Amino acid sequence: MCILFKRQKAPVRNEVTSHHQLTVDFAKENGSHTTSYQGRFPAEHQDYFTFIRLKFRQLLFSPPQELQDLHTQNFKGFRDIKVDEQNLLHWQVLLMPDHFPYNKGAFLVDIVFPAEYPFKPPVINFRTKIYHPSVNEKGQVCLSIVEHDNWKPATKAVQIIQSVLDLINEPEPNHQCGDRCRMAEELTKDKEKFMKNAEEFTIKHAEKRPE
Numbered sequence: 001m002c003i004l005f006k007r008q009k010a011p012v013r014n015e016v017t018s019h020h021q022l023t024v025d026f027a028k029e030n031g032s033h034t035t036s037y038q039g040r041f042p043a044e045h046q047d048y049f050t051f052i053r054l055k056f057r058q059l060l061f062s063p064p065q066e067l068q069d070l071h072t073q074n075f076k077g078f079r080d081i082k083v084d085e086q087n088l089l090h091w092q093v094l095l096m097p098d099h100f101p102y103n104k105g106a107f108l109v110d111i112v113f114p115a116e117y118p119f120k121p122p123v124i125n126f127r128t129k130i131y132h133p134s135v136n137e138k139g140q141v142c143l144s145i146v147e148h149d150n151w152k153p154a155t156k157a158v159q160i161i162q163s164v165l166d167l168i169n170e171p172e173p174n175h176q177c178g179d180r181c182r183m184a185e186e187l188t189k190d191k192e193k194f195m196k197n198a199e200e201f202t203i204k205h206a207e208k209r210p211e
Contacts, residue, residue, distance in 0.1 A: 066156060066157040066158070067081065067083060067091070067157070070157065070158060075158075076096070076098070077095065077096055077097070077098065077161075077162070077165045078093050078094060078095050078096060078161055078165060079094055079096065079210065080093070080094040080210070081093050081094075089112060089113040089114070089115070089117070090110070090111075090112050090113075091110070091111040091112075091113075091157075092108060092109070092110055092111075092127070093108070093109045093111060093161055094106050094107070094108055094109075094207065094210075095107045095108075095109055095161075095164065095165055095168065096209055096210075097165060097168045097169045098169065099169040099170065100195070100199070101195050101196075101198045101199035101202055102130070102132075102168050102169065102198070102202055102206075104199055104202045104203050104206065105128075105202045105203065105205075105206020105207055105208070105209060106128075106206060106207040106208065106209045106210070107126060107127075107128040107130055107168070107206060107207060108126070108127040108128045108207055109124060109125070109126055109127065109128075109161075109164060110123075110124070110125045110126075110127055110139075111123075111124055111157070111160070111161070112124075112125075118153040118154075118155070119153050120148075120151070121145075121146040121147070121148065121151040121155075122146060122157075122160065123146075124140075124141045124143065124146060124160070124164060125138070125139040125140055125141070126139035126140075126141065127139060128205065128206055128207055129201070129205040129206075130168070130201070130202070130205070130206070131183070131197055131198040131201035131202065132168060132171055132180075132183075132198070133171055133172070133173055133175065133176040133177065133180040133183045133184040133187055134167050134168075134171065134172070134175045134176065134177050134180070135168075135177060135180075136177045136178040136179050136180055137178075137179055140177065140178070141164060141167070141177065142175055142176070142177035142178075143163060143164060143167055145159070145160060145163045146160060146163075171187060171194075171198075172187075173185070173187045173188045
């Protein structure tokens with residue numbers, strides 16, 4: 001792939017609002033397609049090449065592109081990634097934890113990417129009920145990697161999915177989510193009881209694991 005860019009300094013309108021005009025062209029080797037980005041580079045961005053790198057990522061690593069990459073790889077912890085035909089930014093993933101008690105079933109998870117991805121993190125929700133301190137009653141996940149204050153644009157979809165899987169495999173009382181205080185307390189004071197309850201809940205509510 002060939003990447004070309006050029007920068008032209010624009011006249012300074014006043015002492016506060018100056019900018020650069022940025023033109024970036026992406027051309028595939030076969031020359032059959034070219035994607036261009038033209039926009040203004042804010043003066044407050046001191047690291048010009050960081051700005052360009054992030055724009056490259058937004059154009060080249062969109063959810064459809066990352067989905068294509070995922071389909072070419074073989075991951076044990078998740079499979080059956082489905083995409084809403086009406087909205088390519090809405091994924092559904094089947095998680096298959098390998099640690100007890102969650103290895104007794106599988107869990108459907110929705111991942112919704114915002115239009116501003118990768119500059120804003122996706123929203124993750126469990127469709128399948130789960131007995132876990134880091135997933136609340138509504139299916140919302142407390143995961144630091146996708147929190148706005150911690151989000152990094154370089155984070156890939158596979159890393160997000162793997163982080164969710166790791167979180168489920170290793171429940172931690174300190175990572176409790178909203179209404180899961182009682183569950184976190186149970187995990188702290190009587191882990192054996194928590195594991196038994198989680199196993200029974202998983203067997204009753206989880207999806208069937210594919211062969």
